[in-house]
Amino acid sequence: MEYKVEAHRIMSISLGKIYNSRVQRGGIKLHKNLLVSLVLRSARQVYLSDYYSGACLNAQSEREGNEWDITDSEREKFPPSATECDRVESTEEPQPNEQPEKEREYRENDDEVKSDQVDCTSTLQEQNQNSSLDSVAKVSSETPPESITEPKESPSDSAVAERDSTPEANGESHQPPKPYVCSNRKRSAEESESGDSPQKRTKVASSNAKEDEEAEEMDTSNVSNLITIFGSSFSGLLSKESAKPEAEAEDSGQICCDQMLKNLNPWSTAIVAF
Amino acid sequence: ERYKIDFLVYIKALLCSVAADIISTVEFNSTGELLATGDKGGRVVVFQREQESKNQPHRRGEYNVYSTFQSHEPEFDYLKSLEIEEKINKIRWLPQQNAAYFLLSTNDKTVKLWKISERDKRPEGYNLKDEDGRIRDPTTITALRVPVLRPMDLMVEATPRRVFSNAHTYHINSISVNSDYETFMSTDDLRINLWNLEITNRSFNIVDIKPVNMEELTEVITAAEFHPYQCNTFVYSSSKGSIRLCDMRASALCDNHSKFFEEPEDPSNRSFFSEIISSISDVKFSHSGRYLMTRDYLTVKVWDLNMESKPLETYQVHDYLRSKLCSLYENDCIFDKFECVWNGSDSVIMTGSYNNFFRMFDRNTKRDVTLEASRENSKPRAILKPRKVCVGGKRRKDEISVDSLDFSKKILHTAWHPSENIIAVAATNNLYIFQDKVN
Numbered sequence: 001m002e003y004k005v006e007a008h009r010i011m012s013i014s015l016g017k018i019y020n021s022r023v024q025r026g027g028i029k030l031h032k033n034l035l036v037s038l039v040l041r042s043a044r045q046v047y048l049s050d051y052y053s054g055a056c057l058n059a060q061s062e063r064e065g066n067e068w069d070i071t072d073s074e075r076e077k078f079p080p081s082a083t084e085c086d087r088v089e090s091t092e093e094p095q096p097n098e099q100p101e102k103e104r105e106y107r108e109n110d111d112e113v114k115s116d117q118v119d120c121t122s123t124l125q126e127q128n129q130n131s132s133l134d135s136v137a138k139v140s141s142e143t144p145p146e147s148i149t150e151p152k153e154s155p156s157d158s159a160v161a162e163r164d165s166t167p168e169a170n171g172e173s174h175q176p177p178k179p180y181v182c183s184n185r186k187r188s189a190e191e192s193e194s195g196d197s198p199q200k201r202t203k204v205a206s207s208n209a210k211e212d213e214e215a216e217e218m219d220t221s222n223v224s225n226l227i228t229i230f231g232s233s234f235s236g237l238l239s240k241e242s243a244k245p246e247a248e249a250e251d252s253g254q255i256c257c258d259q260m261l262k263n264l265n266p267w268s269t270a271i272v273a274f
Numbered sequence: 275e276r277y278k279i280d281f282l283v284y285i286k287a288l289l290c291s292v293a294a295d296i297i298s299t300v301e302f303n304s305t306g307e308l309l310a311t312g313d314k315g316g317r318v319v320v321f322q323r324e325q326e327s328k329n330q331p332h333r334r335g336e337y338n339v340y341s342t343f344q345s346h347e348p349e350f351d352y353l354k355s356l357e358i359e360e361k362i363n364k365i366r367w368l369p370q371q372n373a374a375y376f377l378l379s380t381n382d383k384t385v386k387l388w389k390i391s392e393r394d395k396r397p398e399g400y401n402l403k404d405e406d407g408r409i410r411d412p413t414t415i416t417a418l419r420v421p422v423l424r425p426m427d428l429m430v431e432a433t434p435r436r437v438f439s440n441a442h443t444y445h446i447n448s449i450s451v452n453s454d455y456e457t458f459m460s461t462d463d464l465r466i467n468l469w470n471l472e473i474t475n476r477s478f479n480i481v482d483i484k485p486v487n488m489e490e491l492t493e494v495i496t497a498a499e500f501h502p503y504q505c506n507t508f509v510y511s512s513s514k515g516s517i518r519l520c521d522m523r524a525s526a527l528c529d530n531h532s533k534f535f536e537e538p539e540d541p542s543n544r545s546f547f548s549e550i551i552s553s554i555s556d557v558k559f560s561h562s563g564r565y566l567m568t569r570d571y572l573t574v575k576v577w578d579l580n581m582e583s584k585p586l587e588t589y590q591v592h593d594y595l596r597s598k599l600c601s602l603y604e605n606d607c608i609f610d611k612f613e614c615v616w617n618g619s620d621s622v623i624m625t626g627s628y629n630n631f632f633r634m635f636d637r638n639t640k641r642d643v644t645l646e647a648s649r650e651n652s653k654p655r656a657i658l659k660p661r662k663v664c665v666g667g668k669r670r671k672d673e674i675s676v677d678s679l680d681f682s683k684k685i686l687h688t689a690w691h692p693s694e695n696i697i698a699v700a701a702t703n704n705l706y707i708f709q710d711k712v713n
Contacts, residue, residue: 006600010603025359026356026359027356027358029445030463030464030491031445031494034491034494035513035550035609038549038550039550039603042546043546046546
């Protein structure tokens with residue numbers, strides 16, 4: 001997917017900047033590195049969530065067939081409801097109240113939301129890819145009732161949100177901002193419209209049920225933590241990339257990433273000491 | 275085709291000066307008589323405005339080099355194995371109190387107070403030493419004389435009077451002199467320190483946003499400034515696009531703000547780079563003290579101190595770059611820190627852009643102009659022609675398309691004379707001074 005290419009490119013560029021900052025005259029510039037790490041984090045989330053969603057969708061459609069048609073079309077209409085990973089599944093709380101909070105959290109790079117998303121996808125990649133996809137598909141098949149009912153619970157809200165282009169209008173329409181935020185990021189990176197992101201979002205949510213325990217173990221999402229994640233899972237990302245046609249990008253990306261892996265941990269130590 | 279703007283009918287190029295190194299800061303003193311520039315090599319060059327002379331009326335008010343000195347040298351922090359750049363980040367003048375001029379200049383770690391004074395006489399006729407300075411043999415002295423002061427060629431000396439060091443762990447981005455003329459503050463990424471101009475071995479920390487766990491860092495301080503006449507009030511801006519106004523009377527540590535200025539983000543403009551472009555690169559009080567101006571990557575905003583929820587005015591500097599943020603991220607341009615300035619009456623604001631363009635916005639008429647600082651377009655006494663960037667569709671003659679812009683030619687630093695329509699524009703290593711046309 002084009003989103004992934006763009007997100008991966010931005011990640012490589014960001015890592016390169018972080019690496020170069022270590023050898024720059026005058027020492028590490030805290031401000032610039034903070035901004036770069038924010039971009040890196042955003043790109044990584046888009047990259048991982050997209051990839052994961054796409055893979056799950058393919059695996060599922062093979063198995064479930066027609067059963068998912070309704071769900072898919074509903075998801076297109078009601079993207080927000082299944083965006084939240086574990087919360088949406090675990091609790092049936094009223095959506096409007098949750099969403100503004102999450103929106104704020106999401107924007108403020110809060111720990112739980114982002115690390116949850118990041119965690120579930122990163123730990124997933126550490127596993128064997130095939131088996132992980134299978135297990136995800138199974139989890140997804142187990143949770144369809146929830147996924148379907150949630151959109152139905154608040155069709156009016158989401159429908160309003162869908163039509164309403166300014167999500168901040170009222171409390172009810174607070175559902176869309178989160179996915180709109182995500183999808184807008186992809187769009188702006190892509191500079192094109194795409195309507196299939198909501199479906200992928202749902203898949204991410206449904207698979208997170210089993211990742212809950214692991215999510216809580218992760219630290220607050222932050223610069224050095226991100227690097228730790230990268231240190232362990234980046235090789236996983238790279239191996240997936242080998243199937244992609246853009247060999248040059250991955251080669252330089254791989255070299256870049258290998259260099260990163262060696263330098264990331266010392267850098268994270270440096271920034272803490274800094 | 276030229277068009278007139280009410281506030282500045284014509285602009286005339288007065289002086290082009292080439293610096294050896296990239297200019298990193300420009301500042302007029304409080305009367306506008308002096309203009310200081312700092313560069314990447316740690317040098318400060320001070321220009322002085324010529325007195326008006328009846329003999330040469332056409333040379334009214336030109337700026338000539340007055341003093342040049344090396345303010346900062348490269349240093350090495352052995353403990354952290356880091357080189358400390360000598361680049362001058364900011365210069366701020368002190369108000370003039372006697373015949374000498376004082377300015378503060380800072381690099382990443384150390385602030386220095388420099389005294390610039392003139393010497394046009396020297397004593398002659400010492401008893402104990404001869405004119406060369408060699409000690410005379412006392413036995414050869416047969417008569418005493420009183421030394422007298424004789425005129426000499428004017429010499430401008432710069433001497434470091436104070437060195438304020440070892441107070442900042444992070445890189446200093448701002449200094450600001452208080453209106454009490456006794457104190458000043460220095461600001462780095464996470465802390466703001468208050469100094470007394472006379473005391474160099476002590477400073478007070480007044481803002482500290484460093485989290486206990488550095489891994490939880492989400493925001494840094496990007497700029498800070500004292501209120502122009504309320505000596506207890508200052509503001510600081512953050513990388514998240516917010517401004518905090520603090521009152522030093524409230525408590526010793528001003529971590530809690532009195533006012534918090536932030537505009538809610540427009541979700542339709544969200545992108546990977548939203549956080550970067552909302553980071554504020556400069557904050558300036560208006561001369562009146564009633565307004566604040568902030569600069570982020572794409573806009574300049576004017577805030578009313580009495581309204582925290584949103585800015586009073588927002589001006590688009592170069593919105594055509596919004597679709598190019600990814601490329602600008604790649605080539606690091608998105609991290610450029612543009613400054614912004616008020617004119618003397620707070621009616622016009624100015625800021626720089628790329629391709630050696632700089633922009634002026636008239637707050638009253640809502641008109642704006644784009645001008646270029648370049649050798650080809652600004653011969654001395656020439657009149658500047660407004661420029662236009664073509665954003666799409668047919669490009670008219672004299673317009674420049676977005677893709678033709680030279681992003682290596684950036685105007686980050688500008689200054690406006692405190693009372694007259696004279697502006698100084700730093701374009702990489704060239705300094706341009708423009709003035710209203712005089713009939």
